[in-house]
Amino acid sequence: MIDALFFYLFAGVMLTSGLMVVVSRNPVYSVLFLILAFFNAAGMFVLIGAEFLAMLLVVVYVGAVAVLFLFVVMMLDINFAEMRAGFQKYLSLGLVVGGILVFELVTVMYGDVFSNGSLPIAIEIANTTQLGGVLYTKYAFLFQIAGLILLVAMIGAISLTMRKRVGVRRQSIADQINRRPEDVMEVVTMPSSKAQNKAKAGAGSVDHE
């Protein structure tokens, strides 16, 4: 009973915050609602016993990706009126795309993809172990390929945005670390204060600060 209660709680909050992501006027609110939606999705993962996926969702999407989203959105200078002007123009297109997605979901739900009983989750073994056992043996090559695709995307992004600027003064960290006191300052042995005072008294002036 409590499971069902939590399911409807998580599902309800997730759908509402999903809607708010689209409807919010302020883009920062949109991102904050997106984070709330991620959280509730993680809660649903916990409910079906997939605690590893739940934690991964929080670590990767909430802890890193959404932070960068928020970072960018907060720095943007957005004209809200201008943004809302396109709403009517894109409404029909949005409805078509949304309709197709709903149709696909319904066909999957009533098709025979999920009809062969419950999903195979063995409770006795921790699902971290299960995932690792499948991912690094049966699907090792696919896993490697996924990693390579991400690497290529990363290198692509760097090479697109990196430009060599001329005339920029850069710091040479090695030089900074290798700098020794002997290279830049001279240590002078001063005569003792007694001798100094004597010399100053001879000159006739002693200044105090």
Next chain:
Amino acid sequence: MLDFIMQDWILDLGWIVAKIMVVIGPLLIAVAYLTLAERRVIGFMQLRKGPNVVGPFGLFQPFADALKLMAKETILPAGANKVVFMVAPMLTFILSLVAWAVIPFGEGLVIANINVGILYLFAISSLGVYGVIMAGWASNSKYAFLGALRSAAQMVSYEVSMGLVIINVLLCAGSLNLLDIVEAQREMWFALPLLPMFVVFFISTLAETNRAPFDLPEGESELVAGYFVEYSSMSFALFFLGEYANMILMSSMTVILFLGGWLSPIDIWPLNVIPGPLWFIIKIMLVLFVFLWVRATTPRYRYDQLMRLGWKIFLPFSLIYVVLTAGFLLITDRLPAVVLG
């Protein structure tokens, strides 16, 4: 039948609430005395006395501070986004408390013994950045916003190396469960074979908690007080409490991952009669002392140096160490056994 179930349910709930109280109560007192300890320790290191007037040895100072903060007026800046402004300190404080649910204080002494305990801790600690960003943005102030931006970049950067250090520990322990990780250190604490990772982890926790020498998000000399510059009274106090509770949390994480949790250093007579939770607390206090020691003795990092340390030194180093650890365990046939279905 139904009221029988209901009764059971209420008993369970009461039991959980009692357990939470047993953890949170001492934690808040510890936070209060950590602020005092910080001022006293740094005072002695700098040849001052520190607060020593209120009560014997200044022991009532934290309560005087708390009373003062509660009596102050809560100020909402005119241009602030009110909802986000008020939610940010609450979020910081709540996040610093919920993580304690999975911390084991002794053999089996844990509120929630979950399979992915270490991932849960990692996830919660990575959420701490939201309180800071939201505070910085909602304050509608340049200093606060700059502090928040710095903090966001800093915490995301150091999380990466922290994650890789945790992978090193997991390779040796063979489990994500915190109780299992501590049990795996019965023969030898992970701080010894993974000493470089221990150092990297400790420095990363300093950066993660925004402590000196990585306290750029606050940066008194340049940003006034950084992200919480607009906060006053209780909302400021919540940030303050959250920061210190996070320090204690990160120390306990260090103790669990590297210093053998509740285990005694060596299993001989006078040491192993001391109960586990006491060992755990003693070790946390030692790590916290190092936190304060570092603050008293190191100057603040420059921002570009901070980023360089995180991305160009810690990240490659811990990545190489993961490969080395895995290779060593594989060659010497010490990889922990994992039962596959």
